[in-house]
Amino acid sequence: MRIALTCLLFLLTFAVKAQEKIEITAEDYANSRVEMADLMRSEGKIYVLVGIILIIFIGMIVYTVATDRKVRQLEKQLKNLK
Numbered sequence: 001m002r003i004a005l006t007c008l009l010f011l012l013t014f015a016v017k018a019q020e021k022i023e024i025t026a027e028d029y030a031n032s033r034v035e036m037a038d039l040m041r042s043e044g045k046i047y048v049l050v051g052i053i054l055i056i057f058i059g060m061i062v063y064t065v066a067t068d069r070k071v072r073q074l075e076k077q078l079k080n081l082k
Helices: 002-015 026-030 035-043 045-081
Strands: none
Touching: 035 045
């Protein structure tokens, strides 16, 4: 019963359209402007965004290094017990 329900729901997802297909024109390929980035750069907000991304990335690196040190220390303690 459960497999039949899963298969039915799986088949129903094929019938659902998430969005309509939009034709891509040559004008779309030639477009090199990113309006959101231009707006954020003109208002100075792009630097805040880059700063926040850097802070998050540095935090992830610090967390990974700290966790690795703790794991190494625990491995050494485990070797000493044997």
